[in-house]
Amino acid sequence: MHSLIDLFAYKVYKEKILPKSDILKMKYAMNVIWNEIIKFALLMIIFGLLNKLNLFLFCTTLLLPIRIFSGGVHFKRRIPCFIGSLSCFALAILIFPSILNMTVKMAVILMLISIIIVYIYSPISSSFRPILNEKRKRVLNYLSVFFTLICVFILFKFALLYNKAFFECGIWTISLQAFQLIIGKELR
Template sequence: MHNLIDIFAYKIYKEKLLSNSDIRKMKYAMKVIWSELEKFIIFLLFFVVLNKVPLFLFSFAVLLSIRSFSGGLHFENNLPCFITSFGFFSLTVFILPHLFTMTIHTALILTLVSIIIISYRSPRPSSFRPILNKKRKRILKYLSLFSTLLWIFVLFKFLLIYNKTFFACGIWSIFLQASQLSIGKEEKQ
């Protein structure tokens, strides 16, 4: 697929439809989207086999809606990213919800810690796409915090009562995403 992306980018370059820097950004975005799509399909098939698709999709939705604004851990190639993502979803779907009973007190502590981390450490962009504009950085911080608070509201308002497994999965998804921010590299200015 990367060859097709390169061919497409070369065609855009030859026709002078975009500047060189825009073509590089386009290629990067297309490669990231393709890589994420491949990873998602592999994970989806894995969770289909284990009959855990709804929990995986829920954890994925929580992660995607926060991580899109907050960033997190970033790797230079796909294998460490795949392994880390696999570990994330294994923890949120299989391990942590069944290893620890999610009490209201535990959930409150985890969400409070998550809010504090996201408030101070967000955003953590990829070094390939640094955020140079301070206003944009502030907006992303607010959006990641808003998304986190919205999920916490949904979890406590609806899922705590109706589905304890989804509640625990959501709390762990938020907490692990916040944890990624605390160990992610600081962007160089």
């Protein structure tokens, strides 16, 4: 049975709307987007059932601009990808905040280390979409650091003052993202 994405790509191919190489890129992008939507919906359900949906959405909002430009660990299959994402969010939202008491000093140290790691290791690209252009790598690196700094600013300026749980989960989210850059570099 063909997926809707395959059927759509076949229609584009038959009508000669795009060259074959662009159709393959389009199919890849559509599959990635579809898989991310499914993964996000499942994670929302899980964290909703755990009554942690607001923390999950906050952490996702912090993570997205950093992850888009810095990359990280990429899995070739959907299930390991989902398990990896679930594990990172579970660590940041459920496990670390419950076993470690986050102090401002600890948060500052974690954020300084994270910013340094993001600067040194990003971007980590997927093997499906390698970054070959050095100028593009530099731009992605600067954008990764920029968005990390913005998220750190938001955490210290707003979350720390208004909601300690959001602050802690945000610190752990950024720290785990930075840590996975090291792992992503080692796995390449």
